[in-house]
Amino acid sequence: MTKAEGGKRIDLSATDRIAVVAGSGRLPVNVADCLADAGHAPFIVLIDGETDPGTSLWGYEGKALAIEQFASLVQLLRRERITHLVLAGGISRRPVWRAIRPSVPLFRILPRALAGLARGDDGLLRTLVSLIEDNGIKVVGAHQVVPDLLATEGRIGAHAPQDGDWADLRAGLEAARAIGALDIGQAAVAIGGRAIALEGIEGTDLLLERVRDLRTNGRIAGRKRGVLVKCAKPGQEMRADLPTIGPATVDAAHAAGLAGIGVEAGRSFVLDVGDVVERADRLGLFVVGVTGERGNT
Amino acid sequence: MTKAEGGKRIDLSATDRIAVVAGSGRLPVNVADCLADAGHAPFIVLIDGETDPGTSLWGYEGKALAIEQFASLVQLLRRERITHLVLAGGISRRPVWRAIRPSVPLFRILPRALAGLARGDDGLLRTLVSLIEDNGIKVVGAHQVVPDLLATEGRIGAHAPQDGDWADLRAGLEAARAIGALDIGQAAVAIGGRAIALEGIEGTDLLLERVRDLRTNGRIAGRKRGVLVKCAKPGQEMRADLPTIGPATVDAAHAAGLAGIGVEAGRSFVLDVGDVVERADRLGLFVVGVTGERGNT
Numbered sequence: 001m002t003k004a005e006g007g008k009r010i011d012l013s014a015t016d017r018i019a020v021v022a023g024s025g026r027l028p029v030n031v032a033d034c035l036a037d038a039g040h041a042p043f044i045v046l047i048d049g050e051t052d053p054g055t056s057l058w059g060y061e062g063k064a065l066a067i068e069q070f071a072s073l074v075q076l077l078r079r080e081r082i083t084h085l086v087l088a089g090g091i092s093r094r095p096v097w098r099a100i101r102p103s104v105p106l107f108r109i110l111p112r113a114l115a116g117l118a119r120g121d122d123g124l125l126r127t128l129v130s131l132i133e134d135n136g137i138k139v140v141g142a143h144q145v146v147p148d149l150l151a152t153e154g155r156i157g158a159h160a161p162q163d164g165d166w167a168d169l170r171a172g173l174e175a176a177r178a179i180g181a182l183d184i185g186q187a188a189v190a191i192g193g194r195a196i197a198l199e200g201i202e203g204t205d206l207l208l209e210r211v212r213d214l215r216t217n218g219r220i221a222g223r224k225r226g227v228l229v230k231c232a233k234p235g236q237e238m239r240a241d242l243p244t245i246g247p248a249t250v251d252a253a254h255a256a257g258l259a260g261i262g263v264e265a266g267r268s269f270v271l272d273v274g275d276v277v278e279r280a281d282r283l284g285l286f287v288v289g290v291t292g293e294r295g296n297t
Numbered sequence: 298m299t300k301a302e303g304g305k306r307i308d309l310s311a312t313d314r315i316a317v318v319a320g321s322g323r324l325p326v327n328v329a330d331c332l333a334d335a336g337h338a339p340f341i342v343l344i345d346g347e348t349d350p351g352t353s354l355w356g357y358e359g360k361a362l363a364i365e366q367f368a369s370l371v372q373l374l375r376r377e378r379i380t381h382l383v384l385a386g387g388i389s390r391r392p393v394w395r396a397i398r399p400s401v402p403l404f405r406i407l408p409r410a411l412a413g414l415a416r417g418d419d420g421l422l423r424t425l426v427s428l429i430e431d432n433g434i435k436v437v438g439a440h441q442v443v444p445d446l447l448a449t450e451g452r453i454g455a456h457a458p459q460d461g462d463w464a465d466l467r468a469g470l471e472a473a474r475a476i477g478a479l480d481i482g483q484a485a486v487a488i489g490g491r492a493i494a495l496e497g498i499e500g501t502d503l504l505l506e507r508v509r510d511l512r513t514n515g516r517i518a519g520r521k522r523g524v525l526v527k528c529a530k531p532g533q534e535m536r537a538d539l540p541t542i543g544p545a546t547v548d549a550a551h552a553a554g555l556a557g558i559g560v561e562a563g564r565s566f567v568l569d570v571g572d573v574v575e576r577a578d579r580l581g582l583f584v585v586g587v588t589g590e591r592g593n594t
Binding site for chain 1: 471472475476478479480481482486491492493494495497498499500503507511516517
């Protein structure tokens with residue numbers, strides 16, 4: 001599948017028609033709006049119970065699908081003459097198997113779907129992707145069609161890291177890479193030149209909540225500054241799970257008493273970048289795109 | 298300083314006299330009782346506000362010292378004709394500098410103490426250790442004088458890992474080693490063959506509390522079994538911070554819904570091993586000493 005090194009930018013032509021399978025969170029909203037701004041208003045596959053309500057996603061051409069109707073996704077995309085598909089956002093709910101109705105599309109993909117299922121959720125997703133691609137539709141990474149969402153190198157916003165923050169950025173990046181290599185998490189918090197908290201399955205929100213608690217209950221009370229670092233894992237599958245930060249990350253980092261955020265340039269998304277910059281500037285946090293083995297900009 | 302590979306067993310002779318600086322927790326209690334059982338009843342340096350009250354430590358010959366009196370430790374040890382010293386247990390409080398009274402011992406060590414202090418808490422500790430050793434007293438690791446406290450290879454207690462638990466033990470060990478190499482933590486929790494939570498500065502208790510919460514709030518609800526793995530970091534300073542488990546670890550692992558605990562054989566302490574076995578057997582948890590690059594027993 002497309003690796004970090006592979007996923008080159010794709011220039012959509014006037015005849016291309018792109019669809020976005022919109023899971024939860026701000027990524028699908030950012031992807032759709034960016035595509036529309038570039039003159040490629042997307043077709044949105046809204047997933048029941050996953051796509052966030054009340055966003056611009058509901059204003060585009062599209063169709064709502066229950067997660068149990070995954071077998072009919074290929075038919076839908078063919079009917080709409082889709083040429084490129086982006087999978088964006090989280091899908092947290094698993095199909096309720098007894099809610100799946102027998103159908104021709106289902107029976108057609110069943111053998112492969114079952115084989116994929118035996119390999120876990122990830123296996124099912126990969127099976128779906130290969131089914132879609134067998135029908136001549138390219139499954140592409142969000143970064144390939146809306147590269148503007150990727151973190152750029154260097155300062156993002158008004159504030160820059162202080163000299164002393166670079167030790168934290170390096171320690172955080174080193175730790176985030178190490179746990180990424182083991183496919184455990186994408187984020188680390190470093191304070192005083194040392195990684196002190198690592199992201200597991202709990203996610204970045206709970207990681208930052210933990211750091212906030214550690215600030216108040218004494219373990220790291222009195223220690224100033226510190227950073228959150230997020231980076232992609234080595235060999236990251238760029239079509240899913242690319243690290244993201246957004247305005248809520250800035251708020252949570254601030255609540256955790258951190259001085260700033262480092263994100264891997266070119267391999268992480270900064271969502272709602274206008275709001276990110278506005279909040280970071282107002283709260284006095286830096287946001288910086290880092291790269292290279294040593295976390296230099 | 299003594300590395301994991303170095304710290305060989307020391308056979309105390311009848312003329313040797315050993316002292317234990319007793320910080321918090323069960324380790325100093327286990328060390329003192331083991332030494333007494335072997336016929337080397339220790340002299341205990343009780344640290345105000347750190348040594349746990351109501352333990353057997355208070356029944357040995359000894360003297361209470363405030364953390365601010367660290368400068369007089371060398372004099373005390375010389376007066377008691379101590380030949381070997383073990384530092385055991387946690388020291389969480391830092392000296393209150395205005396509570397330190399000027400004294401001859403203090404002025405004698407001040408230049409080196411200040412230099413050590415400039416390198417942080419760890420630097421101060423190392424300075425103290427070298428001061429003590431300059432006075433002909435050997436600072437030794439607990440494992441060197443009471444090797445019986447070390448985890449042994451294989452099953453500890455009645456229950457053994459099931460076949461499927463070995464993938465968790467390997468994943469947990471791999472993750473704990475990776476974060477140990479970066480000097481971040483010593484423990485990891487793995488479920489379903491994947492590390493899902495990593496220990497940072499918060500410690501093992503809060504790590505297990507987090508896993509318990511993740512079981513109940515849905516992130517890993519429905520996933521059975523799983524293990525806690527603790528191991529020493531590569532190049533571990535064996536005279537401090539060797540990983541430990543005890544009865545409370547068994548209780549917390551059980552509360553987190555885990556099937557068992559893996560500890561690095563020969564480089565971790567199992568404290569109050571009788572209670573550990575009794576609780577693990579009763580709760581149905583396995584405790585196993587693991588070793589080798591692949592976590593095989």
